[in-house]
Amino acid sequence: MSEVLANEQVAEGVYRLAVAGQFAGTMGQFYMLRAWDRYPLLSRPLSIFNVTAEYVEFLYLVAGEGTEMFSKLRKGDSISLEGPLGNGFSRPSGKTAFVGGGIGIAPFYYALGQIPDADVYLGFSREAYMVDEFRAGTTGQVVVNVGGIILDEVDFNAYDTIIACGPHKMLEAVQRKQADSGTKAEVYVSLENRMACGIGACLVCSVQCRDGRKKACADGPVFRAEEVVFA
């Protein structure tokens, strides 16, 4: 069991949670969190927003019963974490762009710790959040779009590596844009499938890939964009 350090609302329905302790993790990995005993049954996967020597942070959107319960946590409350889990991003080469849609921006803040000159594209449907933090975290440019299509702002031919996280429709568009632009960049997507065990045993987060089924939790959540078969 770990202890909640802070859980502050940063936008409507969006919270930044800090949990005390020494936690490991590379960029793009996630933890399974639960802040309750029995119900809801499943823990919730949240990607790492930040790790320091004293705490780990998560940025999450209230989307259902579990995240609703997270949103009510206060300093000093108990929470249990399993992780870090998943493959994360391998270290990008060359000029890098991070493209986040909505709460999909979460994994990129921590990634800037290792790629401090990456360009960051943040797309929001209604309200921007965490923009100042991202601006402070990179020497590259930070492009923000509210209500439009963030992907339209990204020149796929201007980068060596592009990593995107966001809604399925956005990631599908990333795959299309990769093909249409003829870019030579390595393009990755980070998936947010529903999970149960989080460790690769139950197969509920299965992803259809060109060479068969893969597990979002253990083989991913980061995949090469061209590898994923979007339904």
Added chain:
Amino acid sequence: MMDMSCNIAGVHFKNPVVMASGTFGFGKEYGNYYDLNLLGGISGKGLTLHPKEGNSGIRVYETASGLLNSVGLENPGIPMFLREECPRWEGLDTARIVNLGGNTLQDYVDGALMIEQDEAARRREGRSAIDMIELNISCPNVKAGGMAYGIKTETAREVVREIRAVTSLPLVVKLSPNAEDIVGMAVMCETEGADGISLVNTFSAMKIDIRNRRSVFDNLYAGLSGPAIKPIALRMVHQVSRAVSIPVMGMGGISSAEDIVEFIMAGAAVIQVGTFNFINLRAGKELIEGLEQFMMEQKVNSLDEIRGIL
């Protein structure tokens, strides 16, 4: 010295905690969290002769105290399992159970034969990776497959008979709670020579996305597991245990040592733990410890003292 052990058709279970098929992979992942050799047994992910991709769309949805799943028997196929997983299973000191599924009768038979021959060859060399087959006639996810076999006793009889004829490995038949007559089904299995019964698989169930006016699951129905089904599963285990003389593996929503005791009192020889593995990655280890604690507190020296007392 407390005795939690049990013997099913010559297979030794050091304790009654067996990990249920479909929730435990082939054990590898959970082996990072505790020593798998602590377990009474492991029933591996359900296998079919050929690899299966499983169902499309959302595969999991939580309900009040329950879990709906629609994995659809995604698995690497029996040959891949024998090649890739069995070498590791050889080194396990726990009852190793292969869960066998199939879309057609021929698939079942060919799969069972392949397992039988592979294990026989291993045993000729003084090795072993498989202790038992758990025949899955009940997976409710596969269209025109598991569902039909596990519902009607006479349809299931054909599969059980054919599999019994081709394997000398201990054979346990896993029953669906959706069976028309679950007691009749169990009695049929015993008559056809099964060495044991396991029950229950998931309950066929449904969830509707009312805003999009469609089922949440591409496959329409899904299988319900978890604490929500426990009281019904317990009743079924009780009825079946009274009706047959072969051992019963009881399961359905078990998530505490107290739950295990209930199933044993209802007549189960051993129990299986499924959904709870997702809630607690160290479930196996902690349940065994909890059961020891219970036996100590209640001065139970052997589970035989409380097995089937109702």
